[in-house]
Amino acid sequence: MSAPILECRGVTMRFGGLVAIDGADLAVETGEITGLIGPNGAGKTTLFTVISGFQRPSAGRVLFEGTDVTALPAHRRAAAGIARTFQIVQPFAGLDVRENITVGAYLRHAARTEALAHAEAVAERVGLGPMLDRPAAALTIAGRKRLELARALATEPRLLLLDEVLAGLNPSEIRDMIPVIRRIRDEGVTILIVEHVMQAVMQLCDRVHVLAQGRMIAAGRPAEIAADPGVIEAYLGHGAAARMRAHGVAPSEAAVPAAAGGADA
Amino acid sequence: MTRLAIRRLACGPWLSLAAAALLLAVLPALFASSAALNFLGFVMVIALAALGWNLLAGYGGQFSFGHAAFFGMGAYAMALLQVRLGLNPWLALPVAVALGGLTGLATGFLSFRAGLRGSYFALVTLAFAEVFRILANAMAFTGGAAGVLVPLRIGAAQFQFADKATFYWVALGFVIAAMALTRLVERSRFGAQLVAVRENEEAARALGVDTVRVKLKAITLSGAVTAAAGCLYAQKSLYLDANIAFGPWISVEALLAPIIGGLGTVFGPLAGTFLLLGLGEGTKTLLATLTGSAVPGADLVLFGALLILAVAFAPRGIMGVVAGAAARIGGAR
Ligand SMILES: Nc1ncnc2c1ncn2[C@@H]1O[C@H](COP(=O)(O)OP(=O)(O)OP(=O)(O)O)[C@@H](O)[C@H]1O
Ligand SMILES: [Mg+2]
Numbered sequence: 074m075s076a077p078i079l080e081c082r083g084v085t086m087r088f089g090g091l092v093a094i095d096g097a098d099l100a101v102e103t104g105e106i107t108g109l110i111g112p113n114g115a116g117k118t119t120l121f122t123v124i125s126g127f128q129r130p131s132a133g134r135v136l137f138e139g140t141d142v143t144a145l146p147a148h149r150r151a152a153a154g155i156a157r158t159f160q161i162v163q164p165f166a167g168l169d170v171r172e173n174i175t176v177g178a179y180l181r182h183a184a185r186t187e188a189l190a191h192a193e194a195v196a197e198r199v200g201l202g203p204m205l206d207r208p209a210a211a212l213t214i215a216g217r218k219r220l221e222l223a224r225a226l227a228t229e230p231r232l233l234l235l236d237e238v239l240a241g242l243n244p245s246e247i248r249d250m251i252p253v254i255r256r257i258r259d260e261g262v263t264i265l266i267v268e269h270v271m272q273a274v275m276q277l278c279d280r281v282h283v284l285a286q287g288r289m290i291a292a293g294r295p296a297e298i299a300a301d302p303g304v305i306e307a308y309l310g311h312g313a314a315a316r317m318r319a320h321g322v323a324p325s326e327a328a329v330p331a332a333a334g335g336a337d338a
Numbered sequence: 339m340t341r342l343a344i345r346r347l348a349c350g351p352w353l354s355l356a357a358a359a360l361l362l363a364v365l366p367a368l369f370a371s372s373a374a375l376n377f378l379g380f381v382m383v384i385a386l387a388a389l390g391w392n393l394l395a396g397y398g399g400q401f402s403f404g405h406a407a408f409f410g411m412g413a414y415a416m417a418l419l420q421v422r423l424g425l426n427p428w429l430a431l432p433v434a435v436a437l438g439g440l441t442g443l444a445t446g447f448l449s450f451r452a453g454l455r456g457s458y459f460a461l462v463t464l465a466f467a468e469v470f471r472i473l474a475n476a477m478a479f480t481g482g483a484a485g486v487l488v489p490l491r492i493g494a495a496q497f498q499f500a501d502k503a504t505f506y507w508v509a510l511g512f513v514i515a516a517m518a519l520t521r522l523v524e525r526s527r528f529g530a531q532l533v534a535v536r537e538n539e540e541a542a543r544a545l546g547v548d549t550v551r552v553k554l555k556a557i558t559l560s561g562a563v564t565a566a567a568g569c570l571y572a573q574k575s576l577y578l579d580a581n582i583a584f585g586p587w588i589s590v591e592a593l594l595a596p597i598i599g600g601l602g603t604v605f606g607p608l609a610g611t612f613l614l615l616g617l618g619e620g621t622k623t624l625l626a627t628l629t630g631s632a633v634p635g636a637d638l639v640l641f642g643a644l645l646i647l648a649v650a651f652a653p654r655g656i657m658g659v660v661a662g663a664a665a666r667i668g669g670a671r
Contacts, residue, residue, distance in 0.1 A: 125544065151546030159544070165537035176534040179527040180546040188527065228545055 076139055078103040078232055078263045079124065079155075084133035086119050086287075093119045095287035096133065101232070106254070106264045108278035108295070110271075112308055115284040117267045118160050121234050124265075125157040126150040137232065151180060156230035158221035160237045160267070164209040170196065171205040173220055177227030195227045199253055215246045219253075226257065233257065235266040239273055251276055275299070283307065351521055355604065359514045366503040375502035377619060381611050382509035383570045387588060388595035388607035389516040390564030394442075395593065396602035397520075397529065398556040399536030401456075404463030405592040407445065407470050408561040410584035412438045412568025414474060417486045417578050422479070427497035431569050438565020439558045446557035450550050455539075464589070471584035485579030488572060497573045509570050513608060516563050520604045523559075532556050533602070564592060591615075594641055598648045600657025609656045614641065 079101040086094040094116040101107045109117050122128045124135055126147035134143045142150055156177075165173050174192035182188040196202050199219045204212065209220060218238045225233060235254070239247050251273055258264050268274050274281060274295060281298045283291040285307035291298055298304055366375060387409050395401045415434035419425040425433070449462045474480045492498045499505040523529040531552045534542035539549050572578055591614065599610025618637035625633040652659050 127540070127543070147543040148546050148548045151544060157544050159541070163538050163541040163544075165534055165541065167537050168533065172530070172533075176530050176542065176547070177545045179530055183527050185525055185527070188530075224541070224545060 075103050077101055078138055079265065080136040081120070081124065082134045082136070084120065084123055084130045084135065086116070086123060086128065087131045092287050094123070094130070094284075097284065097287070097289045099282055099289065101263060101265050102280065103263050104258070104261070105279040106258050106266060106277050108274045108281035109265060109267045109284060110269070110274060110281060110298075111284035114286075116287045117284055118236055120284065121157060121236050121267065125155055125234060151228055151230075154229075154231035155234065156225035156228045156232070157234040158218075158225050158236055158238055160240070162214075162217040162221050164212070164217055164220055166208075166210045168209055169205070170201055170207050170209055170212070170220060170223075173209050174201075174223045174227045177224040180228045192223075192227055195223050198256070199223045199226065200249070214241045215243075215250075218242065218250075222253075226262075230262060233262050233264045235264060235268075237267055237269065239268055239270045247273060271299075351525065351604075352518075355514070355517055355521060358517075358605065358608075359510070362510055362514075363507065366506055370503075372502060375506055377615070379502060379506045379509055379574060381615050382506060382513050383567050383574060384588075384591050384595065384615060385513050385608045385611040386509070386516055386570065387564045387567035387592040388599075388611055389513065389520060390560045390562070390567065391592040392596040392602065392607045393520060393523065393563060394556045394560035396596050396606065397523065397536065398532045398553060400450075400553060400557065401460050401593070402463040402557075402560075402589070403460045403593070404445075404465070404467035404589050405560075405564050406584045406586060406589040407463065407467040408438045408441055408564040409568040409571070409588045409592070410467070410470055410474065410580075411441045411561075412565025413572040413578050413583040414480060414486070414568075415565070416569040416572040417488050418480065420488055421486055426495070427573060428495070431497070431566075434569050435562050435566050438568065439562035441565070442557040442559075442561020443554060445561070446554045450553045450557075464586075467584055467586070467589060471580045474584055475580035480580070481578075483579065485577060485582075488576040490576060498576070505574060509574075512566055512570060516566070517604050517608070519559075519563070524604065528552065528555060536602075590641070594645060596655070598644055598652075598655055600655030603655070603657040606655050606657045613656065614644065617644065 077100040079099070081097055081099040084094055084097045085092065097116070097120060099109070099120070109120070111117055119128070123130045126142070126145055126149070130143065134141055136142065137150070137153060137155060142153065145153065165176065171189070171192055174195055175188050178188040178191040178195065182191050193202075193205065196205055199222050201216070201219050201223055204216060209217070212220060218241070222235070222238055238254075239250055242250065247270060254264065254266070254277060266277065278295050281293065281295050282289060283298060283304050290307055291301050291304050293301070365378060369375065369378065387405060390408065391402060391405050412434045415437045416427065416430050419430035419433060420427055445463060445466055449459050454462055475483055480486065490498070492500045499508065523532070531542065531547045534545065534547055535549050535552055542549055568583065595610035595614050596607045597610065598613060599608065600606030617640055621636055621640050622632070625636050648655060654661070
């Protein structure tokens with residue numbers, strides 16, 4: 074196996090007295106889709122802001138393709154090949170879809186015509202082709218999530234951080250989105266995805282990491298994670314795994330998906 | 339699409355500018371009175387200052403209340419380089435414009451690197467302009483409270499024009515150049531990044547935009563363009579003092595004109611200046627004839643009312659109203 078494209082080593086993030094992330098280690102293998110799951114407030118988004126350079130960690134290091142990028146500001150990390158989406162979508166509300174995506178495309182295409190052409194191609198890839206001339210403010214939630222994805226993709230990243238791009242979508246919109254994400258991976262972009270929609274995590278991820286109250290508590294294949302008693306306890310509370318075993322419920326079938334679906338609402 | 343069609347589309351944004359230039363160039367033939375030509379020349383000076391402000395605030399979302407700092411820097415540099423150093427005004431001009439750009443860069447360096455945004459940035463620019471005003475009023479080098487007189491030496495080589503129409507045409511050249519610069523910015527990577535900064539700084543950073551650098555570039559350009567307006571003012575009136583060159587009046591007009599005309603558009607600042615100064619002159623004359631004497635401050639009251647009306651009913655300014663009407667006509671057809 075080649076070296077991981079991204080490594081977090083002992084990342085800690087404190088906000089005053091609150092420890093949002095507590096010595097988290099994480100490795101993302103090149104070419105894979107890695108999931109990052111955990112209950113609300115676990116510190117997933119905070120870890121993303123640290124990886125993408127929006128916040129400097131209180132302790133620990135972030136390595137991208139083997140080099141330490143901990144001190145690199147956000148825009149330089151984007152230039153290095155790390156792109157992120159925002160959990161709370163951040164469109165350029167006064168611009169149309171094409172202009173939104175073109176800002177991302179300009180990162181690697183200085184000429185206007187090239188940037189515009191690249192933006193259009195990216196819009197097609199995520200299914201925003203017919204909406205290029207719409208004002209970003211007029212998009213539905215599903216449209217805005219796609220716009221987040223398109224803008225990030227337009228920067229031609231090698232690592233894409235997706236923060237709950239499926240949240241707020243209905244089941245059919247989720248079904249449409251899953252192949253889009255998989256295709257991005259197939260085209261050679263490594264993906265780290267935070268997601269509460271367990272069905273998607275199970276379908277998409279090659280590997281899953283679990284964060285709970287700022288600590289990495291488990292890592293493994295999706296099926297292993299779903300059956301992990303520690304993970305079930307993190308979602309459902311102390312003693313939950315034992316109770317479920319007593320009631321004859323197979324945790325891998327029910328516990329995590331149910332808990333996570335509920336947590337997202 | 340064929341190559342030709344692409345070319346033609348790309349020419350559209352420039353065609354409107356060329357048409358406007360032609361139309362404005364023939365205005366002196368229609369309004370030949372000395373008062374009218376004087377007014378037109380003044381409109382060009384203010385429009386140029388407003389175009390500078392628009393680059394930073396209209397496109398970049400950084401609202402300055404202190405563009406007098408750049409205007410005054412241009413005006414004083416233009417005058418003092420001639421009076422104190424005996425420089426030819428055509429040589430003084432690029433130096434003064436560069437000094438305006440540097441003043442912008444310094445202002446930006448101190449405020450953007452400290453992360454100042456919104457009203458904090460506006461207040462800092464206001465403070466800068468006031469500091470310059472007080473200094474210019476106090477220092478012997480700038481002529482103190484008495485101000486500076488540029489000696490009368492009429493001739494194109496001295497950038498002084500006996501004919502008011504000629505001054506207007508020269509000033510119009512500057513305005514068209516600044517509008518072309520605005521159009522270039524609009525269609526460049528820098529322009530797209532600047533607009534992204536205006537819309538959402540966080541999102542811009544995530545897309546690789548060095549927001550501080552983009553804002554510094556914008557305020558430098560903005561300062562240079564507004565300083566050029568100061569240069570024109572110095573050559574037009576041949577007299578400056580601190581309250582004229584660094585006074586709040588120019589900061590206010592440079593920001594009101596684009597807001598009323600259309601923020602972040604190429605034509606907004608010019609359209610807004612025409613409306614603002616036109617109505618200002620109109621009310622002044624009207625009130626003077628009605629009351630038999632000048633009513634000081636009447637134009638300021640009017641400016642305030644215009645601002646409120648624009649914000650309430652035409653948030654995208656004159657250009658927004660024009661675009662809306664054009665869309666309706668196009669849709670009806
Ligand atoms: N800038 C900040 N200042 C103070 N506290 C913060 C800040 N950002 C995050 N936190 C806190 O850190 C903790 C982790 O938040 P974070 O948003 O990373 O969780 P999350 O795992 O993304 O949750 P969710 O699934 O709800 O999105 C929370 O308690 C949150 O309130
Ligand atoms: Mg989150």
